[in-house]
Amino acid sequence: MKPVCCNPLIIRYARNKEGNMVKLNDKTAWWRKARFGMFIHWGLYAIHGGRWKGRTIPGPGEWIMAKARIPATEYEQLAARFNPVKFDARAWVKLAKDAGMKYLVITAKHHDGFAMFNSPSNNYNIVAATPWGHDPLRELARACRAAGIRFCFYYSQFNDWHDPDAHGNTWDFPDGTRKNFSRYMRRKCLPQVRELLTQYGPVGLIWFDTPGSIKRGHSLELRRLTRRLQPDCLINGRLGHDLGDYDGLADNQLPAVPTDSRFETAVTINDSWGFKKDDRNWKSAETLITQLVECASKGANYLLNVGPDSTGVIPRPNAARLRKIGRWLKINGEAIYDTQPSPFPYDFAWGRITRRANRLYLHFFKWPAGGEFTLHGLRSRVRRARLMAKPSTPIPVCQQHDRKHDEHVVHISLPRRKPARIIPVVALDLEGRPDADPLPQEQMGGHVMLPVNLAVLRAPKGVSIGPEGTVRNWRTSAPQLHWTFNIRKPGLFRVVVETWLDRLRAERYGTHQVKVTVGRETARGRAGRADFKIRHAGNRYQTAQSDIGLVNIASTGAHTATLLVEKYDPKDTARFDPVGLRLVRVKNAKSFIKSMKAGIG
Numbered sequence: 001m002k003p004v005c006c007n008p009l010i011i012r013y014a015r016n017k018e019g020n021m022v023k024l025n026d027k028t029a030w031w032r033k034a035r036f037g038m039f040i041h042w043g044l045y046a047i048h049g050g051r052w053k054g055r056t057i058p059g060p061g062e063w064i065m066a067k068a069r070i071p072a073t074e075y076e077q078l079a080a081r082f083n084p085v086k087f088d089a090r091a092w093v094k095l096a097k098d099a100g101m102k103y104l105v106i107t108a109k110h111h112d113g114f115a116m117f118n119s120p121s122n123n124y125n126i127v128a129a130t131p132w133g134h135d136p137l138r139e140l141a142r143a144c145r146a147a148g149i150r151f152c153f154y155y156s157q158f159n160d161w162h163d164p165d166a167h168g169n170t171w172d173f174p175d176g177t178r179k180n181f182s183r184y185m186r187r188k189c190l191p192q193v194r195e196l197l198t199q200y201g202p203v204g205l206i207w208f209d210t211p212g213s214i215k216r217g218h219s220l221e222l223r224r225l226t227r228r229l230q231p232d233c234l235i236n237g238r239l240g241h242d243l244g245d246y247d248g249l250a251d252n253q254l255p256a257v258p259t260d261s262r263f264e265t266a267v268t269i270n271d272s273w274g275f276k277k278d279d280r281n282w283k284s285a286e287t288l289i290t291q292l293v294e295c296a297s298k299g300a301n302y303l304l305n306v307g308p309d310s311t312g313v314i315p316r317p318n319a320a321r322l323r324k325i326g327r328w329l330k331i332n333g334e335a336i337y338d339t340q341p342s343p344f345p346y347d348f349a350w351g352r353i354t355r356r357a358n359r360l361y362l363h364f365f366k367w368p369a370g371g372e373f374t375l376h377g378l379r380s381r382v383r384r385a386r387l388m389a390k391p392s393t394p395i396p397v398c399q400q401h402d403r404k405h406d407e408h409v410v411h412i413s414l415p416r417r418k419p420a421r422i423i424p425v426v427a428l429d430l431e432g433r434p435d436a437d438p439l440p441q442e443q444m445g446g447h448v449m450l451p452v453n454l455a456v457l458r459a460p461k462g463v464s465i466g467p468e469g470t471v472r473n474w475r476t477s478a479p480q481l482h483w484t485f486n487i488r489k490p491g492l493f494r495v496v497v498e499t500w501l502d503r504l505r506a507e508r509y510g511t512h513q514v515k516v517t518v519g520r521e522t523a524r525g526r527a528g529r530a531d532f533k534i535r536h537a538g539n540r541y542q543t544a545q546s547d548i549g550l551v552n553i554a555s556t557g558a559h560t561a562t563l564l565v566e567k568y569d570p571k572d573t574a575r576f577d578p579v580g581l582r583l584v585r586v587k588n589a590k591s592f593i594k595s596m597k598a599g600i601g
């Protein structure tokens, strides 16, 4: 790669093989290519597995000390019982490898304050305080190196329920005025981070967690120490104060809009990070693959968690799902690793798109009826199409351009029957770089997807569209969203308003009276919490879909839709949080209208 422009004072840039400008020596390059990593939450809490004195404690397994308010002196005694004799670093790393994961992040110290590594600076650690006496991180570092997987640490820098000067333990150390966070930094946090960065060879990244109200100076100290000891070690955004090398979404939050490829989301397979005996709410392998694809299509990394038990074994339901993901990636990995977000700035009802250089990958969540597929708005020429699972069988493609409406369409004749049980992928080779019409098009099945990030927002000061693709601070009926989109022919469309909801705070959201106008047509209805159905409990942010009625669009081509709240639900203490609008063509509109009239009559 040759530098094509450089600023002697700051950073040098070059064009990569896809023609994009990239920073030279960009430390995040390996991580952005990786797309998929293993998260491991392992600690003393695995002994309880979410049960305390015969009761299942609500919340994730690793939070048992806080949720059951276990005194630090009592919790400490778990160390004498921690003897994971079945721990096999190579088996864990092999599982990560079989799953197709490229990096591994393990909890070196979680909020309970117990170090899962040899920590000469603090005796409350796995080598000094357990009968087992091993340093599992040393063994994992070695196994990762041998397998070509980047070894990384998680470290809870702010919460430490064992240290009287750190944050979080209000049951043993209730008097906040006696806490001195700098003392904890000097006594425990900085020495331990130093140990992690000097005892295990090259570290891919350090994953700090829950910055809370940490002061900028403390985050800076951690950043400087990391940079000094391992200049190439990445730092995640939860270090605090925007000092990380990349950003993370909230736990179990999937990206709603394309990101700049420096995002990661951490996800649980059930609802707990640490081992929890009674949590059997496992996501299926297909759901997990769908999430991986969702992340890749938006340029984000997917960090999938496992919670080993106290004997050192990764539970079978975790392992089985990981192996299935690995089998899918063996065939389709090219469509995930080292890819960029979809060139289309909106989602499709049938699936998602990733891209690499001049190739697009179509990931089918739903197989098109009879195998007949169309993609609207792709302006580049398609040279060939093939199924990733059967690369030698060419697939017929035909392309048209309607000059009058400047409408581009690709027809692909796929096999009639879905060729794989889980998410088949079709690769399209293009002539040149992908060029997609940025204006949302009516796609196959009559779907027009209008995400919030493509809208023009008219709103009082303080209301804005966030990078995660939702509207921030929409708390009155003043704001409006306007979208421009294309439809293929006149017709009747259902109007669906999609709102985001934080499942853990669902009760705070309201159901609002909303109005959508397209030309002179109006649809009115209620949108929000009333339509919220949990799709998977592990996903914290989910969408409610509210069908608010019909609009008749009388002409082909570009139109504008406007969304506003007519009556803001006064009970809402969160915010109205639309993620988008979806218009869906009503098939056989004439007979539909006839039957509606008959129903009303």
Ligand code: FHN
Pocket: 060, 062, 063, 209, 210, 251, 266, 273
């Ligand atoms: O409180 C922790 C939780 O236990 C877990 O470690 C997750 C992983 O992202 N982080 C915190 C909550 O955001």
